[in-house]
Amino acid sequence: MTKISDYLSKSAVENIQAALARAEETSEYSALLSLTKERAMERAYAVDSGEITGRLAGVPFVVKDNFLAYGAPTTAASKFLQDFYTPLQATAVEKLEAEGAICIGKANLDAFAHGGSTENSAFGPTKNAHDKSRVAGGSSGGSAVVTALDVVPFALGTDTGGSIRQPASFNGVYGVKPTYGTVSRFGVVAMASSTDTIGCFATCAGDAELVMDIMAGRDERDGTTLPDFFAPETVKPGQKIGLIKEFMSDDVDQAVRQRTLEYVDRLKAAGHSVEEVSMPMVKYALPMYYVIVPAEVSSNLARYDGVRYGTRAEGVKSLGELYGKSRDKGFVDENKLRIMVGSYVLSSGYFDAYYQQAQKARTLLIDEYRRLFDEYDVLIGPVAPTTAFKLGENTDDPVKMYLADIMTVPASLAGLPSISVPAGVDESGLPIGVQLTGWRKSDANLLALAKSMEVTE
Amino acid sequence: MSRIIDYMTQISNEDVLRLAQLSSLELEEGEIETLRTHLEGVINHVDELAELDTEGVEPTYQVTDLQNVSRDDTVIDYGVSREQLLACAPDQQDNSVKVPKVL
Numbered sequence: 001m002t003k004i005s006d007y008l009s010k011s012a013v014e015n016i017q018a019a020l021a022r023a024e025e026t027s028e029y030s031a032l033l034s035l036t037k038e039r040a041m042e043r044a045y046a047v048d049s050g051e052i053t054g055r056l057a058g059v060p061f062v063v064k065d066n067f068l069a070y071g072a073p074t075t076a077a078s079k080f081l082q083d084f085y086t087p088l089q090a091t092a093v094e095k096l097e098a099e100g101a102i103c104i105g106k107a108n109l110d111a112f113a114h115g116g117s118t119e120n121s122a123f124g125p126t127k128n129a130h131d132k133s134r135v136a137g138g139s140s141g142g143s144a145v146v147t148a149l150d151v152v153p154f155a156l157g158t159d160t161g162g163s164i165r166q167p168a169s170f171n172g173v174y175g176v177k178p179t180y181g182t183v184s185r186f187g188v189v190a191m192a193s194s195t196d197t198i199g200c201f202a203t204c205a206g207d208a209e210l211v212m213d214i215m216a217g218r219d220e221r222d223g224t225t226l227p228d229f230f231a232p233e234t235v236k237p238g239q240k241i242g243l244i245k246e247f248m249s250d251d252v253d254q255a256v257r258q259r260t261l262e263y264v265d266r267l268k269a270a271g272h273s274v275e276e277v278s279m280p281m282v283k284y285a286l287p288m289y290y291v292i293v294p295a296e297v298s299s300n301l302a303r304y305d306g307v308r309y310g311t312r313a314e315g316v317k318s319l320g321e322l323y324g325k326s327r328d329k330g331f332v333d334e335n336k337l338r339i340m341v342g343s344y345v346l347s348s349g350y351f352d353a354y355y356q357q358a359q360k361a362r363t364l365l366i367d368e369y370r371r372l373f374d375e376y377d378v379l380i381g382p383v384a385p386t387t388a389f390k391l392g393e394n395t396d397d398p399v400k401m402y403l404a405d406i407m408t409v410p411a412s413l414a415g416l417p418s419i420s421v422p423a424g425v426d427e428s429g430l431p432i433g434v435q436l437t438g439w440r441k442s443d444a445n446l447l448a449l450a451k452s453m454e455v456t457e
Numbered sequence: 458m459s460r461i462i463d464y465m466t467q468i469s470n471e472d473v474l475r476l477a478q479l480s481s482l483e484l485e486e487g488e489i490e491t492l493r494t495h496l497e498g499v500i501n502h503v504d505e506l507a508e509l510d511t512e513g514v515e516p517t518y519q520v521t522d523l524q525n526v527s528r529d530d531t532v533i534d535y536g537v538s539r540e541q542l543l544a545c546a547p548d549q550q551d552n553s554v555k556v557p558k559v560l
Contacts, residue, residue: 087537087538088537180520181521195520223528224523224526226521284505286502287506288506290502305481307546307547307554308545316557319559324481324482328488333492333495336477336480336488337496337499339480340473340480340482341496341499343480344476344500345503353507354506356516357507357509358503359516360509363515364511397498399498415521440521
C-alpha cells in the first residue's frame with residue numbers, strides 16, 4: 001500500500017488523475033458516493049503552479065460523507081440529504097486543505113453513521129477490500145476500503161462507538177479514534193455529541209500521526225475541543241501494558257486471539273511488559289452505549305425536518321405532516337430505530353431507569369479505566385470479536401449487529417484515544433486488528449508505540 | 458441496592474406509535490411490526506443495566522470535565538450569505554423559508 005511520502009515527490013495533477021482513475025477502477029466496491037473531480041483537479045493545478053503549498057501538497061484523500069466538503073453533496077448516506085450542497089466546510093477539511101491536501105471524493109457510510117457494516121447506507125453497502133462477499137465494517141466503511149484499496153493514502157472518518165477502528169480492523173489499515181475533543185466536530189453531521197470524534201485511516205502509523213497533527217487543535221466553533229495538546233512523540237521505552245482479559249474469552253474468534261497474543265509477544269520482545277488485567281464493567285458498556293447514544297441521536301436528528309434543508313415530503317397539507325412524512329422517508333430503518341429508542345429512554349417514567357442509570361454506569365466504567373491507567377500506560381485487546389462478516393449476515397437483528405462494537409464502545413464512552421493496528425490475517429486471509437487504548441491525551445504515545453512496532457518490509 | 462431482572466420488557470404496537478409520535482415520525486403501516494421487534498430486542502438488551510448497583514454514583518454527561526463553556530455574544534462571519542442558506546431550503550419565498558400553513 002502507498003504512503004503519503006510516495007505522493008509528495010510526484011506532480012499533484014498526476015496524483016489526482018491516478019487517484020480518480022483508481023476510484024473508478026474499484027467502483028464495484030461501492031466505497032465512494034461521489035467524486036469531487038472538478039475541484040480536485042483545480043486544486044491540483046494550483047499545487048503544481050506553487051500557489052498552494054504545505055505538508056500534504058498534492059496528496060489525495062477521501063472524506064466520509066458526513067463531513068461538509070465542497071465539490072459534491074454531503075449526504076450522510078441518506079435520502080434526506082442526497083441533494084444537500086454545503087455552503088461551508090468542516091474545520092478538519094479546511095485544515096487539511098490549508099496543508100495542500102486534495103479531497104477527491106466522499107465515502108459511503110451507514111446512514112447518519114448508524115451501523116457497524118455500512119449496510120445501512122441508503123445507497124447500498126460497501127464491500128470489504130479483501131472479500132467482496134463480506135462487509136466493509138462501519139460506519140466509516142467506505143473510508144477504510146478506499147485506504148485499503150490504495151485509492152488514497154489516507155481518509156477521514158468519524159468514530160462514535162468504533163466506526164473508525166472496526167472497519168480499519170476489517171480492512172487491514174490503521175484507524176485512529178482520538179481523545180474526545182482533539183479534533184473539531186464543526187461541520188460534521190452530529191450523531192452522539194458526547195462521544196463523536198473525528199479521526200483517520202492510513203496505511204502506516206506515521207501517516208496517521210501526521211494527519212492527526214494537522215487536524216488536532218482547539219476550534220472556537222466547537223466548544224468541546226480541548227486546548228492544543230497533540231504533538232508527535234518518540235516511543236517511550238519499557239511501557240507497562242495491560243491485556244484486557246474480558247476481550248480474550250472463548251467467544252472471540254481463535255484467530256483474532258492468536259494474532260493479538262502474537263502482537264503481545266512482539267511488544268514484550270521490544271522491551272515492554274504486558275500482563276493480563278480485568279475490566280468487569282466492559283460487560284455493561286454495550287447496554288450503556290445503546291441507551292446514551294440513541295438518546296443523543298434522537299435530539300441531534302430532530303433538526304432533520306424537511307424545512308431548512310434536505311428533502312421534503314411531497315403533497316403534505318400541514319406542518320406536522322411535513323415533519324412526520326419527511327422524516328419517515330428521509331431516514332433508513334436503523335435511524336428510526338435509534339431515534340425511537342432515544343425517545344423511549346428519555347421519556348418520563350423511564351428516564352431514571354435507563355438514561356440516568358446508563359450515565360451512572362458510565363462513571364463506573366471511567367473509574368475502572370482510571371484505576372488501570374494509574375498503573376498501565378496502554379491497554380491492549382482485539383478491535384472486534386470476529387473478522388469481517390458476510391453481507392446480510394446480521395441485518396435482521398440489530399442487537400447481533402451491535403455486538404460487533406462490543407470492544408470499541410468502552411473507550412468511546414470514556415472519551416479515550418484508541419487506535420486500530422493491523423496485526424495479520426485469519427486462515428481465509430481476512431485482516432485482524434489489535435486495539436491500543438490510552439488515557440486521555442495520550443494519543444501521540446499510542447501512535448509512537450504503533451510506529452515502533454511496524455514491521456519494515 | 459441492586460435489582461434483578463426477572464421480566465422481559467414487552468413493546469406493543471401502541472408503544473411503537475406513541476414513540477413514533479414523540480419522534481415526529483409518520484410511519485407507514487408496514488414498518489410497525491419490524492420496528493416493534495427491533496425495539497423490544499434493544500430495550501431487553503439494555504435492561505441488563507438494571508443489575509448494576511449505582512447507589513450514590515454521580516452520572517457522567519461530559520467526559521473531559523468541561524463545564525459551562527461560553528463564548529462572547531458576538532456575530533461571527535462564517536462567510537455564508539443569507540442567499541446561500543436559503544438556497545438549501547426545499548422551498549423559499551420573499552427571502553424566507555416557506556412551509557405549509559401552521560394554523
